[in-house]
Amino acid sequence: MSRGAVVRFLLVLGLLGGCLALALNQKPNLGLDLRGGAQFVFQAKDTETTEATSDNVDKTVEVLRGRVDRLGVAESTLVRQGDDRILVELPGVNTPEERDDARDQIGQTAQLSVHPVIAAAASADAEPSKKDNLILPDEDGTFLEVGPVVLQGDQITGASAVQPEGLGWAVRVDFNGTGSEAFGKLSGEAACAQGDKKRIAIVLDNKIISSPSVQVPCGADIRDTTDITGDFNQKYATELSTLIEGGALPLELEAISERLVGPTLGAEAIDASIEAGIIGLILTGLFIMFVYRLVGAMATLALTSYALLAYAMLLALDSTLTLPGLAGFVLAIGMAIDANVLVFERAREEYAAYPSAGLRRALVVGFNKAWSAILDSNVTTLLAAALLFLLGSGPIKGFGVTLSIGVIASMISALVIARVLAEMSVSSKAVESRRGLSGLGNVGRVREWLDRSNFDIMGMRGRWLGVSAVALIFAITGIALNGLNLGVEFTGGRQLDYSVTEEVSVEEARAAISDAGFTQAVVQGADTADFTVRTGEITTEDEQKIQGALAEIGGDVTLEDDQSIGASLGNELRNKALIAFGIALLAQLLYLAVRFKWTFGVSAVVAMAHDVILVVGIFAWLQKPIDGIFLAAAMTIIGLSVNDTVVVFDRIRERWFASRPDDTFSEMANRAAIETMPRTVNTGLGTMFILAALAFLGGDSLRDFAIALLIGLVVGTYSSVFTATPMLTYFQEKWPMSRAKREKVVRTPEDSGAVI
16 A cells, blocks of 8 residues: 555544544534523513514514524514414523623514713712713713713624623624714714713613723724723623614513423434435445445444534534434535545446456546546535525525535535545455456446447427426426425424323323324423413314324323414515525536536526426425425435536536537436436435435334435436536537537556546
């Protein structure tokens, strides 16, 4: 083994050792569905200027959502109850102390204003010198007389906790145009004043939080930004910046209910999902080893390291893990498998062309040739994930985080760890003498059969696009006739609070309600006597069925509260999600336009839309729920579809640049589709093992998710070859891509024609 290989091997061991140490010494943040947390109900009250209508309560919910996200409580639940209540559920808040702290921060009105300081005051009862002035306590506990408001919170554009050099923690505040002008005038007047009038009072909810003296020379002023200073530690500065950044609540909130609740998914469902995931990974590993033998075994070892890498990155970023968020990891596992399969298929081709160069040489060239397709497919996915994180909120943001982590971990697993292990495994003389054992000794039976058959897929491109059009009509018809069975996250519904006289576990309550026909109901409980049931719109008769199901196992049942609830994935969150999706797709299209040509980007995006519409249409025909978990599945399908299409397009581009003048684009596209088909089949089957295990063994919570992904995987595999590629050939006829670029050819002393 070469010195370079030894160094890479040691680096891999060091990386995995560091990840293992982090995994053993830090606990993960789990979402409400996996761990439970705190549940609050706030009563919205009128203010002097704002009435507590349902519209204004919805606006308050959105301010709270931004505040909660900035506090780092990801994957939280915020919904309107009735017309004037707000339900807030925070995962990971599991102690009374954490609950009380969260309640105080969330419910704080956060009315921020800036005032001139007039003079010191003797007490809270002191008479102000003018009618509009106020006597307020300052940060030191003494009292100041302050003048009327000069600047309000809505004139602030941003706030962040900072630590100026040599000073303690402060909050840096940025103003908009009118705010900057107002603060500049106020600070300019204070700079020329004497005594207490040289100070400026920054007031939060009728309490002065900072009253610094203006230290600029007379005649100067402070504009655009300033620092709020005081005896702040990092925690307080961060919380204060969050309140200022999040903005003032339109309404006053009073906490009328608070309690700690268990996970929305039961322990049995969580355990079943974990077991299904493990079984699926084992089956995937066995399949990869069966197809690619020794190098497949090395890739399987690398795939197991992926889980450790992804978990360690999740801990390092202090992210929250939820069940829908695992969709990002499922997609990343598929991409990790795909990267290895791409490399091995390329290495097989190289070895078949130049067997005398040896297995290790073929493997190295395989990694080099596959790099372009791996890079393009991963970058397009990372672009989408980053934009979903930056522009989305709630579950959209959480999916973006886990997908980003998963993609990065999968690239490290496939391109670093798998490469080190695979190169080591084929470097020995024993393997070189038994090339069939290596997994690279031939191109495989599927590829040999495809080469012999030489299918003319592009010759029937019109027929394939016709099949896609018929499938789209079928899907749209299902949506039009049956509508979408939207879950409670999209439609709202009812929340029912029950108490029972006998001890009943949450698992038993959940099973009883599911057996009564309410399989989509969310059942939570803090102990063995009180339960919350959240479901869609139901009749009085349905409510009686739920109560009867609990009575059979819990004795006397009392309905403690019955409230209508709004959609947790309401209009605001939906609009943000659509904007995030739209910009993410435009970013992918732009990237593909730069790396390939705009016709490639349009073909990929159209094929992706085709895949999503088909899955939605099938769910409409089957009347399966469209809920938050389906939303995660739809985002995963987008990633799988674009990833698959980019791999085919990368081979088309390579073929086209290396083609002869008399070769047509359709011929090159056809050849590329056939050459990538073994990779498509093997990657698809490898991912299907995981999804099938989740569908059959993962319980109700993941079954529909896995079914959606299985349908999306089949449809996406079809569309890459039979929708996106035929469409691209039509575009090529009208807007041709030139042959100007060519791959660099490097000839070895032993052979000629090996492309690196």
